[in-house]
Amino acid sequence: MDDGGAAINVLIERIKNISIDVLENYILPVAGALVVILIIWSGIKYITGGPKGEEAAKKSLIAIFIGVIIMMIAVVVVNLIKNIA
Numbered sequence: 001m002d003d004g005g006a007a008i009n010v011l012i013e014r015i016k017n018i019s020i021d022v023l024e025n026y027i028l029p030v031a032g033a034l035v036v037i038l039i040i041w042s043g044i045k046y047i048t049g050g051p052k053g054e055e056a057a058k059k060s061l062i063a064i065f066i067g068v069i070i071m072m073i074a075v076v077v078v079n080l081i082k083n084i085a
Helices: 002-048 050-084
Strands: none
Touching: 002 050
């Protein structure tokens, strides 16, 4: 019975490593590229959009920066969990 428990622990450890690897290697780079694209898009809207475009671009930039903050908090939480476990 003890071997079954060890096998489950190994499986859980592999799952944790896979999810952290996916986050670090795939999700964060894609999210970072998306943030850059959205900032550029908002800048274009700000420059070419007139008064309404400027207001929309400002709101977009605020939403982007809130998203970046949430993403950074998520990375910190994942790293804390990774270091605890």
